[in-house]
Amino acid sequence: MEEEKIIFCKSGGCTAKLGAGVLEHILEKLPKGEKDPNLLVGYDSKDDASVYRLTDDLAMVQTLDFFPPVVEDPYTFGKIAAANALSDIYAMGGEVRTALNIVCFPEQMDLNVLGEIMRGGAEKVQEAGGSLSGGHSIADDSVKYGLSVTGTVHPDRIWQNNTGRMGDLLILTKPLGTGILCAAHRVGEENPGGFQKAVESMMTLNKYASETARKYHIHACTDVTGFSFLGHLHEMMESGVSCHIWADQIPVFQGAVEAAEEFLITAAGQRNRNHLEQHVTFKDIPFGMQEVLFDPQTSGGLLMAVDAVDAEKMQRKLLEQGIPAAIVGKITEPAGTEIYVTQSRKW
Known part of the structure; x- marks a missing residue:
């Protein structure tokens, strides 16, 4: 045989x-x-x-x-x-x-x-x-x-993941969508440019973002991996706070949202959704973007709770170094649902 x-x-x-x-x-x-x-x-x-x-x-x-x-x-x-x-x-x-x-x-x-x-x-x-x-x-x-x-x-x-403070801004240092793009690649349906960017990102050490961030007031930090952006954010909220996330500020690899809309998603992403849906409220967020937020990341970026006084200065410094950092949300006082995801910061 x-x-x-x-x-x-x-x-x-x-x-x-x-x-x-x-x-x-x-x-x-x-x-x-x-x-x-x-x-x-x-x-x-x-x-x-x-x-x-x-x-x-x-x-x-x-x-x-x-x-x-x-x-x-x-x-x-x-x-x-x-x-x-x-x-x-x-x-x-x-x-x-x-x-x-x-x-x-x-x-x-x-x-x-x-x-x-x-x-x-x-x-x-x-x-x-x-x-x-x-x-x-x-x-x-x-x-x-x-x-x-x-x-x-x-x-x-030490940076722990659940010691963020009310008023902190949340900074993410790599785009999302690696799980979706890799799933699409396995069936020959990926966005070639987006997939290549995702591979380059997965090979990039978080060393440089971490070293830069140590010069500012970081109250909490985690890296975004298999439990997804929302899963690791949920762990950050376990001190009893809530947060608002602004979907239009979140960096996403080209083609990831479109692949999710075509249901090129992972079983792990669905496990994340099932585990987290009671902790998340979406306000006018399309299905594809929701899936990106539940998507398991491989070698994802750092997600940091940064003192509001330092956040924009730190983001600018990271961007100067070629690190695609974005301010994606804010920690707030407890407000019923742990995580609110809105389309923009203006909502």
Whole structure:
């Protein structure tokens, strides 16, 4: 019987994540143990990485992320997977120090493919200023790749995701739509220009946006990945505040809204919608744009709650550096629904 061909790219990136609702159900049942006062951020906070205090001036940031291929080219996939894993360190306000490879790979596949994946990942770790110090591999029936990353941050300068303040403006540093465009690409229906821009964005480190933002008053930060813009925004609102989002200010990759209108969407996006719809009120927002906001992002941008005094200055600085930052909303006092999405800021 002919051996089944391995498909390199079929449903990858952060669309492969388990749904947020499933994870919440499991995590809430895990034994917590005695609270370690040096564990400043743990999994119970739904944050991007854990943070453990080593001294009064130094804390360790730990994260890991891996997933199946989101593009066909192995070298590009390696870069995307590494940039995505490294991003959690930047979302906490930290610096990358070391990384370990995580590899699942079919034994019958050409090892040159694995070499190209790991080459792409290694280059991104180097760009981040970190050291690739080892890793672990297992034989599997499909390809998966990512990194376990350790970083450092001062304990008093950690960015958590749910510490935004009323009056803060929300800044997003990358456009949305990677999940939709990758889904459209797999069936040959993508916008070529938009898809290529999305690939370039997914390979881009959040290092530069994070470094610039540290010069301003950042009250909260997360990176937008598999739980979608609205999913990660929901986590930011868990301190008991609400927010208004202005749809016409949100950067979106060319062709993403149109692809969503043609129902070129992902199952992960629908899981996000089902999990979040009770927390979101849309005001005259078309279906395609709603889907972009629920779309699982791979290696998405930082979403930051910035002091209103600093927001426009910071946005200008990011734009000067070629980072497509946009002020997309504002944190408000609790107002019934957690997230209000309106067509424009004037509403």
